[in-house]
Amino acid sequence: MTVQTTAVTYQNFINNQWVNSTSEDLISSLNPANRNEIVGYIQNSTEEDVDRAVEAAKKAKKGWRKLSGAERGNYLYKIASVMEERHKEIAETLTKEMGKTLLEAKGETSRGIAILRYFAGEGMRDTGDVIPASDSKALMYTNRVPLGVAGIITPWNFPVAIPIWKMAPALIYGNTVVIKPAQEAAITAAKIIECMEEAGVPEGVVNLVTGRGSIVGQRIIEHTGVNGLTFTGSNKVGKSVAEGAVARGAKFQLEMGGKNPIIVADDADLEQAVEATISGGLRSTGQKCTATSRVIVQEGIYEQFRERLLERTREITVGDGMKDHVWMGPCVNENQLNTVLSYIETGKEEGATLSLGGERPRDPELENGFYVEPTIFEDVNQDMTIAQEEIFGPVLALMKVDTIEKALEMANDVTFGLSASIFTKNIDNMFEFIDEVEAGLVRVNFETAGVELQAPFGGMKDSSSGSREQGTAAKEFFTSIKTVYVKP
Numbered sequence: 001m002t003v004q005t006t007a008v009t010y011q012n013f014i015n016n017q018w019v020n021s022t023s024e025d026l027i028s029s030l031n032p033a034n035r036n037e038i039v040g041y042i043q044n045s046t047e048e049d050v051d052r053a054v055e056a057a058k059k060a061k062k063g064w065r066k067l068s069g070a071e072r073g074n075y076l077y078k079i080a081s082v083m084e085e086r087h088k089e090i091a092e093t094l095t096k097e098m099g100k101t102l103l104e105a106k107g108e109t110s111r112g113i114a115i116l117r118y119f120a121g122e123g124m125r126d127t128g129d130v131i132p133a134s135d136s137k138a139l140m141y142t143n144r145v146p147l148g149v150a151g152i153i154t155p156w157n158f159p160v161a162i163p164i165w166k167m168a169p170a171l172i173y174g175n176t177v178v179i180k181p182a183q184e185a186a187i188t189a190a191k192i193i194e195c196m197e198e199a200g201v202p203e204g205v206v207n208l209v210t211g212r213g214s215i216v217g218q219r220i221i222e223h224t225g226v227n228g229l230t231f232t233g234s235n236k237v238g239k240s241v242a243e244g245a246v247a248r249g250a251k252f253q254l255e256m257g258g259k260n261p262i263i264v265a266d267d268a269d270l271e272q273a274v275e276a277t278i279s280g281g282l283r284s285t286g287q288k289c290t291a292t293s294r295v296i297v298q299e300g301i302y303e304q305f306r307e308r309l310l311e312r313t314r315e316i317t318v319g320d321g322m323k324d325h326v327w328m329g330p331c332v333n334e335n336q337l338n339t340v341l342s343y344i345e346t347g348k349e350e351g352a353t354l355s356l357g358g359e360r361p362r363d364p365e366l367e368n369g370f371y372v373e374p375t376i377f378e379d380v381n382q383d384m385t386i387a388q389e390e391i392f393g394p395v396l397a398l399m400k401v402d403t404i405e406k407a408l409e410m411a412n413d414v415t416f417g418l419s420a421s422i423f424t425k426n427i428d429n430m431f432e433f434i435d436e437v438e439a440g441l442v443r444v445n446f447e448t449a450g451v452e453l454q455a456p457f458g459g460m461k462d463s464s465s466g467s468r469e470q471g472t473a474a475k476e477f478f479t480s481i482k483t484v485y486v487k488p
């Protein structure tokens with residue numbers, strides 16, 4: 001039976017109007033903790049809706065760009081304040097829509113607010129340099145100018161943080177925005193946009209179009225009115241964003257998958273390494289691009305580490321993220337659950353030893369949710385699929401090694417290069433790891449997951465397009481440099 005108690009319909013936001021899609025068709029957003037509960041309805045938008053949003057963003061470009069950085073910053077400060085007032089509602093929506101626990105959702109909402117405030121401050125910082133000209137009477141300087149309209153395509157795993165870490169820098173550097181959030185996170189995105197409306201952001205500066213990636217996302221990629229494309233999600237879609245952008249000469253930025261290793265050296269602090277593995281690998285049900293998925297353990301500590309990891313993982317409570325005692329929520333949707341279960345089957349078929357989990361929980365209370373048990377494989381080797389492909393679920397692959405050199409070699413032997421971590425007290429190991437590991441985010445005695453909003457974030461190899469987001473790096477993508485030469 002389907003429960004439709006308080007399901008609200010969310011519209012697109014175009015030119016500061018909440019409007020239906022021209023399709024007059026809706027998509028229902030289900031609670032992954034209970035597939036019978038509809039969280040709300042979103043618009044199943046068309047190419048025409050995207051065209052209208054881009055037109056609005058184009059019209060708003062000049063007025064927004066002409067404001068001072070401080071004035072744009074004031075809007076971001078106001079959005080942050082409105083979000084703070086609606087913190088509880090936004091966090092609860094996030095949990096109901098994509099399943100992460102309320103504790104994590106609250107943390108992410110606070111992080112969104114902090115990102116807004118960080119970029120608000122950017123409005124008062126320098127936008128260029130003065131460079132000595134060869135002519136002593138001339139003034140030569142650089143100035144950063146906005147790209148124009150930023151097309152933003154976001155995933156469901158960080159429904160608040162990722163849209164904000166793309167929209168906030170886009171806006172502060174003077175761009176206008178058309179955003180297409182993932183269907184599973186579109187209601188949370190609509191609530192963020194409501195905060196922007198309440199903060200008085202001018203007409204056309206931010207536009208939201210919800211619906212299917214293959215229609216709405218694809219139109220954003222192809223639209224010649226969109227000057228820059230920023231994307232986070234799968235490698236498959238990322239590749240089509242890149243191809244579409246190159247085909248029409250638009251600037252683009254991609255953040256994609258990871259297969260992040262944690263190396264546990266013989267001299268590691270055992271408790272810290274176990275806790276970091278659990279938190280980095282299983283929080284958010286393993287649905288982070290920075291999640292730990294390969295645990296490479298030196299043989300001297302392997303048995304102790306394995307035992308403690310199994311013991312602590314058995315204590316994890318799986319269930320509806322809205323409940324206080326629950327540590328791990330469901331997978332985001334049925335597709336994702338099936339993907340995770342099929343990787344678990346492949347792991348078994350290819351000869352890895354399933355040491356924990358691997359099934360859907362038997363608790364009848366959980367039968368309508370997309371749950372899977374936290375899962376640990378041992379005897380995993382480099383050639384196995386579960387050691388190479390991104391699973392995006394609560395699955396850890398334990399690999400035993402004799403030396404740190406071998407551990408490093410294994411850590412680098414994947415196509416991804418997003419995040420990597422080592423637990424050791426040996427300073428030589430630390431620096432060797434920092435120097436040699438192929439990853440954009442390198443952690444020593446920290447978990448692989450979690451990024452700081454004031455620091456550049458991005459990956460190497462197939463994990464990104466080489467660009468970086470957040471912190472001061474965001475400026476590189478959302479602006480172009482004008483070199484100005486003035487002679488009296």
Ligand SMILES: NC(=O)C1=CN([C@@H]2O[C@H](COP(=O)(O)OP(=O)(O)OC[C@H]3O[C@@H](n4cnc5c(N)ncnc54)[C@H](OP(=O)(O)O)[C@@H]3O)[C@@H](O)[C@H]2O)C=CC1
Nearest residue numbers: 154155181182183212213214217218233234237256289392
């Ligand atoms: N790096 C990361 O942070 C993330 C990685 N992933 C990886 O991707 C896998 C699949 O997840 P999934 O949600 O399907 O990721 P996708 O890459 O499909 O989705 C990311 C965003 O792209 C949109 N999109 C989908 N197809 C197109 C298209 N043809 N053109 C333009 N935009 C499009 C999606 O829309 P919509 O879904 O609404 O149709 C969503 O907004 C996961 O298992 C995981 O491995 C997933 C999410 C985040």
Ligand SMILES: O=C(O)CCC(=O)C(=O)O
Nearest residue numbers: 157288289290449450451
């Ligand atoms: O680890 C984080 O906090 C962010 C990770 C991320 O960007 C992602 O999973 O898409």
